[in-house]
Amino acid sequence: MKAFLRRKGVSLSAREYVVTALSYMALGLFASLIIGLIIQTIGEQAVALGVENLEFMIDMGGYAMETKIMGGAIGVAIAYGLKAPPLVLLSALFAGAFGAELGGPAGSYVTALLATEFGKVVYKTTRVDIIVTPFVTIFIGFVVGTFIGPPINTFMVWFGEVINWSTEQQPLIMGMLVAVLMGWALTAPISSLAIAIMLSIDGLAAGAATIGCAAQMVGFAAASYRDNGFGGFLAQGIGTSMLQIANVLKKPIIIIPPTIAGAVLAPFATVWIGLTNNDLGAGMGTSGLVGQIMTFESMGFTWPVFWSMMVLHVVGPAFISLVIAEWFRKKGWIKPGDMKITYE
Known part of the structure; x- marks a missing residue:
């Protein structure tokens, strides 16, 4: 059986299903829900400022954010990440869309994952493959999306609500904990974005998560500047701190400076300033400045928000991480060379 599944490209690997699938799910989310909200926000702010002829951006962004569109993008992204053949990949669009319709992002993830693997199993096993493969993929997507996706989504949303509530009740401890864990998720080869969206992290918890993720990105960028120069600074600062994961595995101590930065700064957002965010920005940090755009979306465009964000998302993480890293040196x-990365 294992040999048969291996020939079909079905690995039954936890790493494949958690790390790879979640990473590609994040791409699907970015190509639909997140970019849609960015476009919609630009349109809304342009209209509010009196700029003419940009109303279409509101509708365009709203369409990209629709549940079925988001789910379809997740389905195709996961199928692509799992190296599905074309018939399975295209049929996974339905699986992801249907899973999202009934079970949200978590339902879409589970539905697309199982539908893709079943589709790969039956691919090229009959002479009527062009019918059997999409039928099985779509059928499995329908069954999983109906019976398995919704309970999983309900649990994920409940767990996220517990995190949000706990952060409001214990903003100091929970703010630090959320920042550290989400920051590690960003640097690790899993998707902090997908986790934040599936858990519906919001409010103060999302604000702390954004700081934790930003601390990893900006912190590593500043601490490793002498190893990587300006190009490496940008690659990590507005790209991803995941570029450091190989170095972290070889020398775990290098992750301590940005982790401390996130833990120190998060309480300023949760206890004193009240800097919040939404689930779309919570797991992004400074990647593509999405975390900052979503902070404005959550709190509004004001100078106090801007300066608070600059200190807690950029200046603070860079300063604290650099000071600690230099002391470690x-x-x-x-x-x-301990933090030297390859980013080209």
């Missing part, structure tokens, strides 16, 4: 705990 003086102690000999971090050596030249």
Whole structure:
């Protein structure tokens, strides 16, 4: 059986289903829900400022954010990440869309994942493959989306509500904890974006998560500047701190400076300033400045919000991480080349 599944490209690997699938799910989310909200927000702000002829951006962004569109994008993205053949990949669009319709992002993830793997199993097993493969993929998507996706989504949303509520009740401890865990998720080869959206992290918890993720990105960018120069600074600062994961595995101590930065700064948002965000920005940090755009979307465009965000998302993480990293270098705990990345 294992040999048969291996020939079909079905690995039954936890890494494949958690790391790879979630990472590609994030691409699907970015290509639909997130970019749609960015476009819609630009249109709304342009109209509010009196700019003419940009009303169409509101409708365009809204269409990209529709549940079925988002689910279809997730389905195709996951199928592509799992190296599905064309018939399965295209049929996964339905599976993801149907899963999202009944079970939200979490339902779409589970539905697309199972439908894709079943589709790969039956691919090229009959002479009427062009009928059997999409039928099985769509059928499995319908069954999973109907019976399995909704309960999983209900649990994920409930768990996210617990996190949101706990952060409001214990903003100091929970703010630090959320920032650290979401920051690690961003640097690790899994998708902090997908996690934040599936859990519906919102409000103060989302604000803390954004700081934790930004601290990893900006913190690593600043701390590793002498190893990577300006190009590496940009690649990590507005790209992703995941570029450091190989170095973290070789020398785990290098993740301590940005982690401390996130833990120190998050309480300023949750306890004193009240800097919030939404689930779309919570897991993005400074990647593509999405976390900052979503902060404005959540709190409005004001100068106090702007300066709070600059300090907690950019200046603070860079300063704290750099100071700690330099101290580690003086102690000999971090050596030249320990944070060297390949980003080209």
